[in-house]
Amino acid sequence: MSHPFGVLLEIDLSTGKSRVVEINSDVVKHFIGGKGLGAYLLFKYLAPGTDPLSPNNVLMFLTGPLTGTPYPTSGRMVVVTKSPLTNLYLDSHAGGSLGSELRWCGFDGVVVKGRASNPVYIFIHGEDVEIRDATKYWGMTVSETVKALRKEVGILDAHVATIGPAGERLVRYAAIMIDCDEDPWRGGIAGRGGAGTVMGSKNLKALVVKAKERRIRAANIDKLKEISRKALELINRTKFLKIRSAIGTSFWVEPMNRFGILPTKNFSRGFMEDAVGLYGEYMRAFVKRSVSCYNCPVACGKIVEADGEEVKVEYEDIAMLGSDCLIDDVIKVAKSLKRVNELGLDAISTGNVIAFAMELRELGLLGEAPSFGDHEGQMELIRKIAYREGIGDLLAEGVARVARKIGGKALEIAMHVKGMELPGYEPRASWGMALAYATSDRGGCHQRAWTTRAEIEGPLERFSTEGVAKFVKETQDERAAAFSLIVCDFIPLYEPWEAVSAVLGIEFTKEDYLKCGERIWNLTRVFNIREANIGRKDDTLPPRVFNEPLPLPPNGKFCVRLRREVFEKMLDEYYSLRRWGRDGRPSKEILEELELTKFFPEVLNYASKG
Numbered sequence: 001m002s003h004p005f006g007v008l009l010e011i012d013l014s015t016g017k018s019r020v021v022e023i024n025s026d027v028v029k030h031f032i033g034g035k036g037l038g039a040y041l042l043f044k045y046l047a048p049g050t051d052p053l054s055p056n057n058v059l060m061f062l063t064g065p066l067t068g069t070p071y072p073t074s075g076r077m078v079v080v081t082k083s084p085l086t087n088l089y090l091d092s093h094a095g096g097s098l099g100s101e102l103r104w105c106g107f108d109g110v111v112v113k114g115r116a117s118n119p120v121y122i123f124i125h126g127e128d129v130e131i132r133d134a135t136k137y138w139g140m141t142v143s144e145t146v147k148a149l150r151k152e153v154g155i156l157d158a159h160v161a162t163i164g165p166a167g168e169r170l171v172r173y174a175a176i177m178i179d180c181d182e183d184p185w186r187g188g189i190a191g192r193g194g195a196g197t198v199m200g201s202k203n204l205k206a207l208v209v210k211a212k213e214r215r216i217r218a219a220n221i222d223k224l225k226e227i228s229r230k231a232l233e234l235i236n237r238t239k240f241l242k243i244r245s246a247i248g249t250s251f252w253v254e255p256m257n258r259f260g261i262l263p264t265k266n267f268s269r270g271f272m273e274d275a276v277g278l279y280g281e282y283m284r285a286f287v288k289r290s291v292s293c294y295n296c297p298v299a300c301g302k303i304v305e306a307d308g309e310e311v312k313v314e315y316e317d318i319a320m321l322g323s324d325c326l327i328d329d330v331i332k333v334a335k336s337l338k339r340v341n342e343l344g345l346d347a348i349s350t351g352n353v354i355a356f357a358m359e360l361r362e363l364g365l366l367g368e369a370p371s372f373g374d375h376e377g378q379m380e381l382i383r384k385i386a387y388r389e390g391i392g393d394l395l396a397e398g399v400a401r402v403a404r405k406i407g408g409k410a411l412e413i414a415m416h417v418k419g420m421e422l423p424g425y426e427p428r429a430s431w432g433m434a435l436a437y438a439t440s441d442r443g444g445c446h447q448r449a450w451t452t453r454a455e456i457e458g459p460l461e462r463f464s465t466e467g468v469a470k471f472v473k474e475t476q477d478e479r480a481a482a483f484s485l486i487v488c489d490f491i492p493l494y495e496p497w498e499a500v501s502a503v504l505g506i507e508f509t510k511e512d513y514l515k516c517g518e519r520i521w522n523l524t525r526v527f528n529i530r531e532a533n534i535g536r537k538d539d540t541l542p543p544r545v546f547n548e549p550l551p552l553p554p555n556g557k558f559c560v561r562l563r564r565e566v567f568e569k570m571l572d573e574y575y576s577l578r579r580w581g582r583d584g585r586p587s588k589e590i591l592e593e594l595e596l597t598k599f600f601p602e603v604l605n606y607a608s609k610g
Helices: 025-031 034-045 098-104 142-153 195-201 221-237 239-260 280-286 317-324 330-343 347-362 375-387 389-397 399-406 429-441 454-459 468-485 495-502 512-532 543-547 564-577 588-593 602-607
Strands: 007-012 017-022 061-064 077-082 091-096 109-113 118-126 130-131 159-162 176-178 188-191 204-210 288-291 299-306 309-312
Touching: 007 130, 017 429, 025 034, 025 495, 025 512, 034 091, 034 109, 034 375, 034 468, 034 512, 061 195, 077 098, 077 195, 077 288, 091 176, 098 159, 098 204, 109 118, 142 159, 142 204, 142 512, 159 188, 176 195, 176 299, 204 429, 204 454, 221 309, 221 495, 239 280, 239 299, 239 317, 280 299, 280 330, 299 330, 309 330, 317 330, 317 347, 330 347, 330 375, 347 375, 347 389, 347 399, 347 564, 389 399, 399 454, 429 468, 429 564, 468 495, 468 512, 468 564, 512 602, 588 602
Parallel strands: 007 109, 118 204
Antiparallel strands: 007 017, 061 077, 061 109, 077 091, 091 188, 118 130, 159 176, 159 204, 176 188, 288 299, 299 309
């Protein structure tokens, strides 16, 4: 297969048949790959109103044009589907090497349709594709599955994307775990939004991939290598990446705690008075080694050893399984995270759900839940959620559904946006994140526009609306393009549009790149309108954010509020910059200008009426 990019392997599990599909080059130029191509395909393939857990939902493992190339951090991939947690568009990104391996096989993505009658796994070995029985692996933990499948296919370095018991039992925030065995622990996690749940609903236990040779497809490989060399030089000159390489993302725990942005006790506070045991510098004493994704010079993954077991610990894990549950030691967090990973759960949602359950216990609304700070109780609740035992069956539905079932006070303290649990940044202490959460295309998410560093170090002023809407809008557009390439969220990019030009053999400018990002963002918005009638009423934050002042460090004597009228002012400005109506729907003019009507004339049915 010599096609530079756009070769998809389509598999129907209901029939057991597969075929190769080539995406039109004009589609690739307008949507790139990864996130953008996924949004295009989801809008095209999925009938409106499809149940995320029905055989008619589509599960896509997608790469980008830079995946598996010399461009730094090009080992990432993305899973795109309709989320069973939110009923919205979902793209869930993962590091590691599986994406690169898939492209070396000659495929730029795998599109899975239908549902198998019994558990199966997909084995891709070069251009050879098999659907094999996985009945004996159903019920296995993640690392057990990875080891067993590598042994069965006879390739010990095969790359494996699998679900655990949580995905099999349709926990709504089950993850897809990639190469998550003990040694080496170089994998990634497509964690957010329940991609693993969709995989489980299709009776698909795993995807196993191994190329027979390393084949880089690019129209101009020499140009690509030169751009990649300059990109690597830029990364090596970036001083902050030296810190990230030494400490990993856990570096951010201390400054977030110091500035009152660290979620604590189910987001009732923004700091822990004694959080040293969670800081990155403390964690370094327990780091056994560092790992990196394919073709990444940073190696920010930090493997922590806890009671003889290894786990890669990140900032979000520490925030949500640590401070938000009042667990004050990173080793305890690592133990909980190990269980979360083995059972195939999203750590962010799991930590948020458990903190919510702990507060419900305090309020007398869920007596079976553990108390804040109870690590053993947290560990047991993780198991119950994954296996849907006892109160775990209720909590497996996610914060929003639990709150609706209990009602009353539970609705006020459920920390989610559009059904997706909030990650590790307190929105009252970071107004940029407040707007980013509210407008994210997949619900409560920090990866679409991460504003906290800009608020701590500049150019955004803390507790001000000045420039926030513009920053969030422009960052969302650029990240939508970057997540379509696909490259790491942590590095500075060197002329990625030129790299795309080299791969595809077309003229692709910076303006094209940014326009693609804006086009993709508007398409996911239209998808969410089509599927869930998303609008201004949904672009909001949990009641706690508006109703309760946030105690600030160092002692909580001073508080900050994010008033609803202040937030609405930011939202109005954001809509105006996006050229959306006050109802939160894109205008007819912007849909036409972005050429979305060229591919989907029906998008005008979802345009703003005023």
